[in-house]
Amino acid sequence: MAMIRNYLKIAWRNLRRNKVYSLINILGLSLGLSCAMLILLYVKDEVSFDMFHENVNNIYRVTQEKTINGKLHKNGNSGYLQGPRFKQNVAGIESFVRIQGGAEDIKKDGAIYSQKVLRVDSTFFSIFSFPLLEGNPKTCLKNPNSIIVSEDFAEKQFGRLNVYGETVMIRQDSIFTPFKVTAIAKNSPQNSSIQFDVLLPFKVSVEDANNDLNWYSYFLNTFVVLNPYSDKTDIEEQMQAFYEKDASGAFKSMIERYGGGQDATMGSYLLQPYSTLHLDTERPAQNGLSNAGNPMYSYILSGIALFVLIIACINFINLTIARSIKRAKEIGIRKVVGGDRKQLIIQFLGESFLLCFMAFAMAIIVVLLVLPVFNELSNKALSFSYLLDFRLILAYLGLFLFTALSAGFYPALVLSKYNPVEILYSRFNIGGKNYLQRFLVVLQFSLASFLIIATFTIYRQFNYLTNADLGYDDSNIISISKGYISKDKAKLFKNELLTDVNIVSVAPNNVGHLWTMAKLANEEEINFSYAVIDESYFPELKIPIVKGRNFSPDHPMDASKNIMVNQAFVEKANWENPIGQTVNFFYNQNEIYQVIGVIKDYHFLSLNQKIEPQLFTMISNISFDNFDIKIKPNSATQSLKHIEESFKKIFPLSPYSYVFKDDVNKEAYQAEAKWRKILLFGALLTIFISCIGLFGLTVLSSEKRTKEIGIRKVLGASVSDVMNILSLDFLKLVAIALAIAIPIAWMASNTWLENYPYRIDIGWKMFVITATLVVIIALITVAFQAIKTALANPINSLRNE
Template sequence: MFKNYLNIAFRNLARHKVYSLINIAGLSIGLACSMLIILYVKDEVSYDQFHSNVNHIYRIVSRNERNGEERYNSNTGHLQGPRFKQNVPGLETFVRVQSGMEDVKLGNEIQSQSLLFVDSSFFSVFSFPLVEGNPKTCLTEPHSIVLSEDEAKKQFGNTSALGKTVMVKEDSTFVPYKVTAVSERCPQNSSIKFDVLLPFRSNEADAANNDNWYSYFLNTFVTVNPGSNVEAVEKQIQKFYIKDASATFTALNLKYGGPPDAKMETYFLQPFTDMHLNTQLPAQNGLSNQSNPVYSYILSGIALFILLIACINFVNLTVARSVKRAKEIGIRKVVGGDRRQLITQFLGESFVLCFLAFVMAIVLAIIVLPVFNDLANKKLAFSYLADARLVVGYIALFAVTSLLAGFYPALVLSGYKPVETLYSKFTLRGKNYLQKSLVVLQFALASFLIIATFTVYSQFDFLTHTDLGYDNTNIVKLQVNNLSHQKAALFKSELLKNANIVDAAAKNGGSWFTGAKIANDSSIQFAYETIDEHYLPMLKIPIVQGRNFSKDYPSDSISSILVNEAFVKKAGWKNPIGETVNFFYNNNEIYRVIGVVKDYHYAALNDTKIEPQVFTMKNSNDYGQVEVKIKPHTATEALKFLQSTFRQFFPMSPYQYVFKDEEYLKSYEAEEKWKQIILFGAVLTIFISCIGLFGLSVLSAEKRTKEIGIRKVLGASVQSIVTALSKDFLILVLIALIIAVPFAWIATNKWLEKYPYRISLSWELFAASGLMVICVALFTISFQSVKAAMSNPVKSLRTE
């Protein structure tokens, strides 16, 4: 009997090629998307699970309340690890992990190398296997260095790196470091990734200075004894911290003008595996690949939408085609077939079709995987399928899909009455509300994703094309650490001798933030920039009041500052020129405001709003970068000159450059990726919905063949027939739009809330999305409707 069911299933597939292709294509796309998303989610939840002691590894973190808002801090300093380990029972060991950059000499070339400074217990806590070396002793000596196998190959080729030396810059000279170990490549799903490890640098003065309780610049990890209660350990940590640091906290709070009701933070332990998907205490400050669980939710939602729409197509097309199988069902019932056998047959056909779709989905997923990796910024491999739980998951996905897609049609088909089917009196009774509801559901989902796509594209366009308040075109940034004002002036003077160099200006490296007091003794926090007199004019940032820095005024490099409009507003000044700012913690240095800078977006628009900003030309503040304006279309010649001049002035520093506008656009890489992912999801969703709609329109036209012939004989035009055939489907699409719009409005508004600067949702955006959905649906329906309307009425009237 099973063989007979199988033969019938394949015979039906071969006889109805169009419908079979639509069902298999839709299901395979939906299943392929689901497979890829399962791979993605599996990778996300597997982060850092490879460490043998992972259930006992925690990160020391803290929380504090300021102005009624709870804030979290994942950074610690010199003291937390060693003092908690020494004074809190239950802590087995600790390791501090600090990110850094060091100049490394490779032959005659000098390169800036990102690396990690770690304690000697690093390989005791974390399970990173070594190719060469002893994990217990490889980081005990101050001038030892551990390389990854990739870095070792880059430095020494295929020869053994163990015992060889690497020249690392300390202060102004290169010092030999001995390679004491070579590590295997870090796993892709690791929050800690490294190519170079150096011993953590600390001295007795750092360890004895209680002020270092409040110097946060690294991650501290601890292992808890297997028999210890974590909550009890956390209480002991907090108890010791209050005892050891309360006097220091009070003194520092008084010194730096903190609020009188300031409270000490509360320390607690964060599970190591919690970092990757934690939004309050993410993997950062030397740790990599922090993520957000919302990404998994969004991708899973898209995959579910696509799979659900594919299943809806299957149900709709199977039920709609059921009229053509009515006689077969009637004969089976007359010769003794019961309903249970018919349900088994049709479910079997569903499983056969889903199996074919499943095989095609695997092939499709393998083909598309490289593109998906690029979109999701992953390095997923289909070898992940070897995981037993994942295989079970895919089998469950196959079974659920087969049942979901085939169960309802099997119930409907097995319920036909043999008398009606054999005398050709059978029709689908009622108004077919379920089929219509399913069409509405799938187009509501498609409309939702189309609106989301329009929103994401609009926000991305807004982020990348909004006027920043300055000109960042044709500007090359050169990193020069600890650059004195005198050396900067000489370097810029030499650069300006080249005809391709328009201007040059110096600025501090990185981002500086600090605070000070104003005349009414209130404190104000601000971004702190050290610049020269050419910086603002070169970027075309206007001075709205007062003047810019000038070499004609010696006091400008001693006691003058510029502030931005946001600072003036926060300070409540009406006449800012001449006002003073007191850096009270630095021997009460007083600076006088000489000008007000127009607000500009010094940070990316997805980062923060424009905050108070102070500019200084103070001689004792070193610069960290030089920005060079070059003539358009001269990049090749200008960069060659920049490199030769840089090496002439800074032979001991690595030459690194980046174009300022390109660096800015990199701030929106995440938005760019999600723009593409949402687009692909929307395209697939609308595609599957439309092929299902196409199949239903074909069946509708076939059922109404005689009606179309009569209409044409009575003089109906092609347009009126197309309208009659399309009207019902278009009404369903319009209902779907009405349902989708409010949900899309709520979801997109929620998504936009995370941006400091964002678009306003307008009716035009929703109208454009709706018009697109209607046009695509109309094109899909009208294709078959026009074909049916233009057919010869003589043939249609002879159908019976």
């Protein structure tokens, strides 16, 4: 015990004696550890999504796969029939629940607002572990006019939590009907794919439940619970066999009506484990699911954490060796008086563990300080308590031991092997040619350079996504959503809006919400986005017409038989001259439309998706659901007042809300904008820690070559000559690191960019900029110690010779 206390006392004295280097060592290691801890929090949250449900290992989502035109399509949506029919006819399925997302109009104190809701089966709380503050989970959804509300909704609607038995007025058709609160649920955990404030009972008419065509209606999510002793593959085979038998007639009817080609197949039904929903990029979170994640971000962050931690450990080793010369005589004296190598190794490992412990303590403080900012950037609600998990604590303990041993073991071996005679007569060479330290410097600068290039690539790509020209003008446009607007009502509202001089134009539409298919003149089928607009839409958004003309009230046929398409549609259809071509909606009694104009492609979907074929019509039997209202610049206040008054006049029973179109477009890429900041911070942190390590090696080199430099100065070497001597060695190492990092980073960047249909080009300039930046940073880092050594009095270094 006394020996351990003595080791700790010596270690503490040594740390105090070298405050600056101890601080640099602790700072570099703590930054690496805090970075690793924050990212560990993020990754833990991602992989633990939805794992709080008690029966999560037996819950599966019903999904479908189908090959269309040689391409496999995966679909996570289902409809009315899949849940009840599979439950009734497939052994091993114990229960099911359907979840459908939507919105309902709610009246409160005379005001009407739109509220997101989930419609679910009565088995919802028996399958999912969402705790109730009040109410019976088995019966709260039995009554068709029941409503389950969250804590947040109760506070918002009633101003209190004890609202059991209260009523909420919800519009059913055109009448506001009372719904009784039968349960109050705790707010959904932030790491849940199902988020809700209001639950309503799922309603299915007898007609829909018995209509086999609903096998091919997909608008909700169906989850099933399997018997824990059943085999998933066996159940999928049973599901497929029953589906092919039960839906064969409906499939034949669908093919006869809508076509599908000779290779049309019924598709396959499969089961997706509920725990995999969050990170599934092939089946998007929709129809009642939210919080979709992307495993790419976890991979990127994990890579950053690993790089930073490795670099921090490398620095620890290099800085420890760099300062070893200051303890040379201590080591020699301790060996002369009987100290053996084992004691010295224990001493230096003890100092390493003490330093690591201090670094861990500082890392925890950094995590606590930075966590709110990290949450904001990563769209999380992480707390430090997440780290207090048994498995994570074991991981931290392993991380601590690994860091302390890897950082301290090599220095301990190097320092403890010095010959005491050579040490006391200053005739020893620390670390020989320092091959390990040089290798570590090359490694850390290779990692840093790779991360810088990767960060530049990702930053430029995300910057491109957030600033790219969408192909239309979204400035000064206010969008109002209102479902199922008839042409007559839309015209009435538009005329009312245009009475204000600040309203430039009004364009009712339902762009981007409908998808369908049709046949071309050569009988080839084509899938496309189907949009209903009026003649104001293209002029308002300044979308160029590249061929033909725009819709016009002067042409009566535009409202019934004429259509416009985008360039992607023309390309997909292989039309050389699109004007006059026809499109046949064969499933609507062979309705045939004629192309009168072609617009330039624009991004009506996210830039992460390729521009798809798009068809525009003014047909009168399909309703609008959105108004794009162009206003004069700097007239928002007056315009919004007039828009609200007009809306309430024409639609008195509908909730009113608005958004600015350019704000919506910016919000669509908020995640990319935030990830730019995270990656930039990771790159800067890596550079900073790498510079610390380079500084340490510069100190080592300078102290090893003190006498050489003294002799050179006595023989006439200038300060610049000495700086060149000291700098050249490190620039060689940096050049080697760049030569290793650049080709690897180039391949990795190109592979990553393949995920984006619209992406930047990786040019040679980026690599030149990266190389220049790394070299300049290395020179600045080396220059400080090089100048100090070059200006030192050579007499002091030669005095002992």
